[in-house]
Amino acid sequence: MILKDSEKVKNAAGRWVPKNVNGKAQVPYKGLAKHKPKTRKHGSSGVSCADYPNDGNKLVTSLKEALVKAGLRDGMTISTHHHFRNGDYLANQIFDIAHDLGVKNLMWFPSASFPCHEHLIQYLEDGTIHHIEGSMNGPLGKFTSDGKMKGLGVLRSHGGRYQAVQDGEVQIDIAVIGAGCADSFGNANGLSGPSSTGLLGFALADSQYAEKVIVVTDNMVEFPCYPWQIQGNYVDYTVKIDKLGDPEKIISGTTEITKSPDRLFLAELTARFCEHAGIIKEGFSFQSGAGGTSLAVGEYFREIMKRKGIKARFARGGSNKYLVSMLEEGLVDYILDGQTFDLEGVRSMAENSRHISTSPFTSYNYHGKGNFASLVDVVILGATEIDVNFNANVVTHSDGYLLHGMGGWQNCLFSKTVILPVPLFRDRIPVIVDEVTTLCGPGELIDVVVTERGIAINPGRKDLIKAVKGSGLPVMTIEELKDKAEKICGKPEKPQLDEDIVAVIKWVDGTLLDSVRKIKQ
């Protein structure tokens, strides 16, 4: 959509954003900690036990029956979660059914989408789905970037998704929650069964606030299914199906440590920085992602901790076999897990009371009375681009294509120290640029950029600059890093973009941080 001047506004980050998105008035980004919610939290419609079976058995015969009973109709908002990742069989089925029933103009509200959801492009084209609010990874992102989606994409962080639901900005009509294990009352968890996912935190808001909630499982157990990560008291219908997903694809393919010498060096440099900065100390806490480099940082942390004889109080974030082994070795007291990335994570969560299931509510929701993200001493994150003001982009590539969601990235920026280890360039395209194509995180929150050829510390973090003085680490300004890259690769070309806006980026407080523009065709 091409906005007239009267339809857009320049926000506090200097980005033009639409005043309305998909028919709803928006608030432009006002700066850090500037926007406070003015309304009460959302309340879903009142319900009564009188309308639910006394024996607690909410089982219906099929997903179709459940959707029909839930009142599926044109224009509704349908939510799903992404714990099945690229092995998800469920989301596609929902829209196959909607298509068969002739339902139109649905809004799909996933916590994330994956390449397996390319199946849904046909429904975006034929009007079954009007638009998606949620991360659009891979094919759906490309479809959006090419300007083919009817509405605007709305990208939110995991915490922003909880915030939007809690605050009533997104009102879910029907939530469909796949669960590795459930009872007929609707109590559910992801801890066992052929489609186990560990936890189900991304479906928590959906269960609490959606008007109708459907729990689907391929592993129905006798009441009580415990722990009830999803509480049956929020659930309308339960469904047993043959198979929720492909276990091999539910488990992420990314949870192996990088073998690339360059990436390993990057990881080592990051860990060395943390050691010199005094971050790795008794009782500290950390979060590092599930990508190859991030995993390697964790392994270097392990070495440092063992050498120094210290342990961490907790590790936050997605769990994997490396983190589980640190828990089991006693190097971390607790894993506060938001997403189990491999079967070792699932096993550990089921067995170990110190491997704790968390949710976007506990960890990331900015419209709560605090959250866990800001308690973490150091977080290691990625980025597709970083600019000389430390602003970062995680959703669009150098060619401008929207190919990633934000996950918990924005939320993690509230950690005490935020470090982005990135290669200085990718495919001969510099990562550090004059201005990021898409603003996902304000530079004030990004403390350190580590590249294989140098480390830039945000000038605002004088404490860190002082702490690593004399350490021998290759500290330089971010402009120096940019120059280094440009000397090797030349000045990168700007992506070729149209004026049309195809998606928007929400900040953690629900305000509009940036717009994503269509690729010039």
Added chain:
Amino acid sequence: MILKDSEKVKNAAGRWVPKNVNGKAQVPYKGLAKHKPKTRKHGSSGVSCADYPNDGNKLVTSLKEALVKAGLRDGMTISTHHHFRNGDYLANQIFDIAHDLGVKNLMWFPSASFPCHEHLIQYLEDGTIHHIEGSMNGPLGKFTSDGKMKGLGVLRSHGGRYQAVQDGEVQIDIAVIGAGCADSFGNANGLSGPSSTGLLGFALADSQYAEKVIVVTDNMVEFPCYPWQIQGNYVDYTVKIDKLGDPEKIISGTTEITKSPDRLFLAELTARFCEHAGIIKEGFSFQSGAGGTSLAVGEYFREIMKRKGIKARFARGGSNKYLVSMLEEGLVDYILDGQTFDLEGVRSMAENSRHISTSPFTSYNYHGKGNFASLVDVVILGATEIDVNFNANVVTHSDGYLLHGMGGWQNCLFSKTVILPVPLFRDRIPVIVDEVTTLCGPGELIDVVVTERGIAINPGRKDLIKAVKGSGLPVMTIEELKDKAEKICGKPEKPQLDEDIVAVIKWVDGTLLDSVRKIKQ
């Protein structure tokens, strides 16, 4: 308060109830499953992490400071929970502070009150507290019955209390939650420490919906305090004090099996009834209270289960050493615990993953999408009076004094079979009467009355009547039971009551079931 005709209405149970209570319009009881909520669930005010400490440390120096920061002022609603039972030191302190600060007209909204709260009568008299909505056991009940409280008492079941908060009928300004264990962020549980209580389920609604939440502990631990029965993301301030309560009194005095031969016979007869009726079968579920007779019923269940070689899927309700031993012997798969009554219960809940912490939300809230109470095969409850229509009273004595709260009693009436074992008379006053003084539970929901001299089955339960035919059990009509009692004790006198209403009884759906009248002075 004496109601004019225009101020009261006769409800579907034939009881006169006020149209307004403490300034709020009321809905009269309409019959079972007749009243559905018309409004959305309550949403508390929007909040932002921007207003909470980044490091998660919400500790303030004293309860007084926390109350002042929370904005304590005239007319507020202050909530507490009753997990400390008669050993509670916290509730009294709150109102001592309010009194010192000169705050007036507070509404106290406890989940229950105990004799230790007699201390608060001075504040009811001097206007610090305007009135109490919550059970008024013992001295506070007598104070109310004597017509001395400024407002009307409002008695709700545990589930009704959750419903009232969830639906916004009661809006809590400040919730003060004592916890055996907490961290400075506000995550809390009752599992350890000198004032451990097992679970904290009665404070759940308060944490979720109150405008300001204060967690108080005498056992502050390092983040993360887990399990977080109370989630720190709902908490505004945390306080460390010396002592939350008297451990000896936190543990209920009632959790010993009766030694009275009459009561043991009553219990045995109840268990025999259940056996003959086919209720005690493989995978069944039961709930029996913590009173001496109820505990004895459980022990007779144990004998029957062992003899028959069967086990129960779950036991619901308060836990105690007898129930814990059944769990540990493998006679029950799960305890779904709402209130730990002794230290064995606390120990088991902390150690055993099959001893599950539940809440009024999961178990009792009638304005949910089902709850656990209706899934229970048989529940054993008490009553102060039962009338010939099987209506029962649990709050007023034969002299008309309001001396008990309802606890989960009303909620448990939704069990598949409800049995009330009661002595035929107490102190030569018959328990079965023409009409109960105070209606707490409609007769349609009460299935069986067991007395030491005979068993009456509700005529509506033809299945039960048929099942025990030929069993040799002393089955008779409830009128026959009443006649037996009256032959021995004579016709009981009606209590001497004024026209003044001093309290009201809410039904599980928030409607008014009955009024409690002042004792004639």
